[in-house]
Amino acid sequence: MKIRLTQIDGKLPNLALMKLAHWHKAKGDDIHFSRSIERELFEPDYDAVYASTIFKFSQPKVERFKQQWPGAIVGGTGEDTSQTIEQITGPYENYNYSLYPDFKASIGFTQRGCRLKCKFCVVPSKEGKNKFSNVIDDIWRGGDYPKHLYLLDNDFFGQPDWRDRIEEIRDGNFKVCLNQGINVRLINKEAAEALASVDYRDDQFKTKRIYTAWDNIGDEKIFFKGIKLLEDAGISPKNIMAYMLVGYAKGETMGDVLTRFNKMNDREIMAYPMVFDKTNRELSIFQRWVIRRYYKVTSFAEYSTNFKPVDDNQGVLI
Numbered sequence: 001m002k003i004r005l006t007q008i009d010g011k012l013p014n015l016a017l018m019k020l021a022h023w024h025k026a027k028g029d030d031i032h033f034s035r036s037i038e039r040e041l042f043e044p045d046y047d048a049v050y051a052s053t054i055f056k057f058s059q060p061k062v063e064r065f066k067q068q069w070p071g072a073i074v075g076g077t078g079e080d081t082s083q084t085i086e087q088i089t090g091p092y093e094n095y096n097y098s099l100y101p102d103f104k105a106s107i108g109f110t111q112r113g114c115r116l117k118c119k120f121c122v123v124p125s126k127e128g129k130n131k132f133s134n135v136i137d138d139i140w141r142g143g144d145y146p147k148h149l150y151l152l153d154n155d156f157f158g159q160p161d162w163r164d165r166i167e168e169i170r171d172g173n174f175k176v177c178l179n180q181g182i183n184v185r186l187i188n189k190e191a192a193e194a195l196a197s198v199d200y201r202d203d204q205f206k207t208k209r210i211y212t213a214w215d216n217i218g219d220e221k222i223f224f225k226g227i228k229l230l231e232d233a234g235i236s237p238k239n240i241m242a243y244m245l246v247g248y249a250k251g252e253t254m255g256d257v258l259t260r261f262n263k264m265n266d267r268e269i270m271a272y273p274m275v276f277d278k279t280n281r282e283l284s285i286f287q288r289w290v291i292r293r294y295y296k297v298t299s300f301a302e303y304s305t306n307f308k309p310v311d312d313n314q315g316v317l318i
Contacts, residue, residue, distance in 0.1 A: 021096035029065035105148035108139035136168035184226025247277035
C-alpha cells in the first residue's frame with residue numbers, strides 16, 4: 001500500500017503521524033511524508049491519506065487539503081472529530097523518527113488526559129481523565145541520541161506516579177522540556193520542589209524554562225500562589241513563561257488583559273499571549289506587541305495607534 005502522511009501545522013514532530021508511519025512500515029507499506037497540503041508534481045495516487053492539525057486557525061488549510069485529497073482521514077486537536085489514532089492502530093507505542101531527520105531529541109507523553117475540564121481546551125474530551133502512557137526510558141530513543149526530552153503531557157502532576165517519572169528524569173540526567181505547561185493552580189510544595197530538582201529547559205534545550213498558563217484575571221490569586229511555590233522551591237520567575245489566553249473570558253476588557261500582562265512583567269515572568277478570538281484586531285496587535293517585545297520601548301496605546309498590519313499567514317500579525 002502507498003500511504004501519504006501530512007503535517008498541516010505545528011513546528012514539533014507530530015507523534016500521531018510518527019506512530020502511523022511506524023505502524024504502516026511494520027506492515028510493509030510505502031510512506032510519503034509531506035508538509036504540503038497541495039498535490040506535489042508527479043505525486044501518485046495513494047491507498048490511504050492522513051493529515052494531522054493542531055490549531056483551530058488552520059481550518060482554511062484543512063478545508064483546502066480535503067478538497068485536494070477527498071476521503072482523507074484528518075485528526076488532531078485542530079479538527080472537530082472524535083476519531084483518535086488508537087482507533088486506527090489500536091494500542092501502539094512505536095514511533096518513526098525518520099520523518100524528521102534533523103530532530104535529535106526524544107518526544108512523547110508520560111501521561112494523557114487532564115484533571116480539569118476547561119471549556120476552551122479539547123484535552124478532556126479527546127483524552128479524558130489522567131492515565132499512564134510511558135516511563136521515561138520508553139520515550140528516550142537511546143543510543144547516541146542526546147538526553148533531551150520533550151514531554152507533551154498536559155497535566156504532568158495529575159498522574160499518580162509522577163514521583164517515579166521525576167526520579168527517572170533526575171537519575172537519568174535528562175534535560176526536560178514541559179512546553180505544554182505545568183498547572184500552577186494545582187501545584188503544591190512537593191511538586192514545586194520536585195520540578196526544581198530536574199534540569200528543566202526551553203524548547204531549544206538552551207535556557208532554564210518552566211511553562212505554565214494564566215487564562216483569566218479571576219485566577220490572579222491562585223496563579224501567583226503557585227508562582228510563589230515555584231519561587232520558594234528555587235525557580236526564578238525569570239525562568240517562567242506563562243501562556244496568556246486572551247479573548248475568551250466573558251466580559252474581559254483590554255484593561256484586564258493589560259493588567260494581567262503588567263503584573264507578570266513586574267515579576268519578570270515572560271508572558272506569551274494566545275489569542276482565542278482571531279477576529280479581534282486589538283488582541284492580535286497586543287500579541288505582536290508582547291511577542292516582539294515592543295513593550296520594552298513603547299506603550300501599548302502608542303503602539304496600537306501607529307500599528308500598520310502585515311499578515312505572516314500564520315495567525316500572528318508581524
